[in-house]
Amino acid sequence: MQLGRVIGVAVATRKDEKLIGSKLLITQPISPEGEDRGTPLITVDTVGAGVGEQVIFVTGSVAARALPQENAPVDAAIVGIIDTIQCQTRKE
Template sequence: MMIGRVIGNIWATRKEDSLNGLKLMIVQRLDTVNGESLENFVAVDCVGSGIGDKVLITTGSSARKALRNPESPVDASIVGIIDEDKD
C-alpha cells in the first residue's frame, strides 16, 4: 500500500463500461520518510474520500479486488482515509 493526498478529481464522459459509476480521483503519492510529494496518478475511490484527504492506496490486482470486479481496468484504488499519523 501507499500513502497519498487527494488533489483533484477526474470527469470522463466516455470510458470503459465497467468504470461507469466509479469516482476517479487524482492522488499525489507521498514519501512519509522525507516528507516529499512524488508523482500524481488516478485512483478509483472506494471509500468516499475528498480533495485534501490523506489516503491509503492499493495497486495492481489488489486494486481490482477492492472493487470486487477482477475484470475492471483499474490499477489503483483508494481503500482508506487516514485520520491521524502515528510516528
Template sequence: MRIGKIIGTVTATRKDERLTGCKLMLTQPLNDGQPAGDPLVAVDTVGAGIGEIVLFATGAASRHAANRQQSPIDAAIVGIIDSIDLAK
C-alpha cells in the same frame, strides 16, 4: 498499500463500460509527507475528498478493493487516514 493526498477529481464522460459508476480521484503519492512521483488516477472506494490523506493500493489488489476484478483499474483508494504516529 501506499500513502497519498487527493489533489483533484477526474471526470471521463466516455470510458470503458466497466468503469461506469466509479468515482475517479487524482492522487499524489507521498513519501515522508512530500510528493513522491507523478500523480495517478485512482478509483475511490471510501468517499475521499480533495485535500484528504489516503491509503491506496495498486495492481491486482486495487481491483479486489474496488470489487471489480475484470475492470481496467490499477489504483484504488482504500482508506482515509485520520492520523499517523511515528515511533521515536
C-alpha cells in the same frame, strides 16, 4: 500500499464500461511527512475520500478487489482514509 493526498478529480465520459459509476480521484503519492513523491495518478475511490484528505491507496491487479465489479480494468484504488500517522524521523 502507499500514502497519498487527494488533489483533484478526473472526468471522462468516454471510458471502459466497467469504469462507469467509479469516482476517479487524482492522488499525489506522499511521504509520511506529507511531501510530494513522484507523479500523481488516477485512483478509484471506494471509501468516500475527498480532495485534500490523506489516504491509503493500493496499486496493481489487487486494486480491483476493492470494487464491486472485481473484473474492472483498474490498477489503483483508495482503500482507506488516514486518521493518524505515527512515525520515527528517517535516517539518511
